[in-house]
Amino acid sequence: xxIPFGFIGSSGGGYTEEYQAVLxxxxxxxxxxxxxxxxxxxxxxVANLITEEVWDKLDLFYMFKQETGLNDFIKINWRDPDxxxxxxxxxxxxxxxxxxSSNVSGKHMRTxxxxxxxVVFTSIxxxxxxFKVFGMADAYAQSFLWGADDxxxxxxxxxxxxxxLVITGKVFGSAESNLxxxxxxxxxxxxxxxLTTVSERYRNGVLWDTKVNQTSGGFTAAEIGLLCINxxxxxxxxxxxxxxxxxxxxxxxxxxxxxxIYQILNGLY
Numbered sequence: 001x002x003i004p005f006g007f008i009g010s011s012g013g014g015y016t017e018e019y020q021a022v023l024x025x026x027x028x029x030x031x032x033x034x035x036x037x038x039x040x041x042x043x044x045x046v047a048n049l050i051t052e053e054v055w056d057k058l059d060l061f062y063m064f065k066q067e068t069g070l071n072d073f074i075k076i077n078w079r080d081p082d083x084x085x086x087x088x089x090x091x092x093x094x095x096x097x098x099x100x101s102s103n104v105s106g107k108h109m110r111t112x113x114x115x116x117x118x119v120v121f122t123s124i125x126x127x128x129x130x131f132k133v134f135g136m137a138d139a140y141a142q143s144f145l146w147g148a149d150d151x152x153x154x155x156x157x158x159x160x161x162x163x164x165l166v167i168t169g170k171v172f173g174s175a176e177s178n179l180x181x182x183x184x185x186x187x188x189x190x191x192x193x194x195l196t197t198v199s200e201r202y203r204n205g206v207l208w209d210t211k212v213n214q215t216s217g218g219f220t221a222a223e224i225g226l227l228c229i230n231x232x233x234x235x236x237x238x239x240x241x242x243x244x245x246x247x248x249x250x251x252x253x254x255x256x257x258x259x260x261i262y263q264i265l266n267g268l269y
Contacts, residue, residue, distance in 0.1 A: 018055065018078075019043040025081035031072045038067050041267075046078065048264040057121050057128075058251035060084060060113060062226075063265075064099030065246045074100070075109070079249075084113045092227050098134045100227065101244030108144075108228035115148060115219030124219065125196040126253040130261060132246035136186045145243055147229030148222040189262045193255030200255045205262035224250075 015023070019042060026033045034042060045063065049055040061079040071094045075086035086109040092102040100109065115122065122128075133145065191202040201208045225231045226248060247265055254261065263269040 015039070015043045016047050016050065018050065019046040022076055022078050022081050025076060026073055031076070032069055033073060034067055034070060042066075042078075044269075045264055048269050049261070052257050052260045052264070054251075054254050054257050054261060055079070057254055058249055059118070059120050059122050060111065060224075060251070061247075061249040062086065063247045064094075066096065068096045070094075070096075077111075079251075084111050084118075086111060086226070095244065099132075099244055099246035101135055101242065102227045103242040108231070109226040110231050111224045111226065114221060114223050116221040119219060121252040122219075122250055123252060125194075127194045128191060128249075128251055128254045130189075130191045130247070130249040130254075130258075130265075132189045132265070133244065134187050134246055135242050135244040137241055144227060144229050145245065146224065146226050146248060148220045148224040189266065191255065191258045191261065193253045193258070195253055195255075202255065202258040202262075205259040207258075 014020070019039070022042075023033055023039070025031075033039065042063065046055065049058075058079045060077055062074065062077060064074045066074050071091075074094065077084040077086075088107070088109050090104075090106045090108070092100045092107045092109060095101050102108070129146075131146065185203065189202075189204050193200045193202070197212065199211045201210070223231055226245060227243065260269065
């Protein structure tokens, strides 16, 4: 469904300028947009993130859980619709009940966003990556979720193991983003918030653990990929079991707002 510019939601009060920009980008580029009920939900997410003073701290925001037929709409970076539209040589599966998923080697999304050159709000001493995982089994091999690895060695990656899930990807040039948790807990909302000396990890709105922030140097000079961690290598590090992402965002640290973010993104606000 394509609608005119300046579309008014079912509430009659119109949408936020920020969400309207997403719709306008879609219309301009002949991308089908959500129904009124779905757009009302989407707009509420944006409006509530603005209210909680989270929105203006983000560089990237993708919401993959949408209606049927919105395979292209979900590729729009809501935070900046004119930039970082997702592309892929082999697209992941669009699961309208959950988001983007893959269990096939090679399927991934490219953000076009290289941390070393493109960050605006994200910094080495203040960063957050927010995402929700679905569909990962309790027993799995390497299952890549997201990252920006500028080498081909597999020692810096995002992947699953039989006893833990490890999340790194060299987005921040160091391994302090490791996130280890027990099986059965992987399909959750996760938030890695890095500050100058500490890295905080949240699960479903609750502080999960805290580690010393060991970041040194600058951001990685590789493009961030979703459902993969290295888009410059021919295999993209996309192999592994079934894994899915419902949403993914990155910006400056908003760890103090994780409960509100979790509630907003999961319809609990």
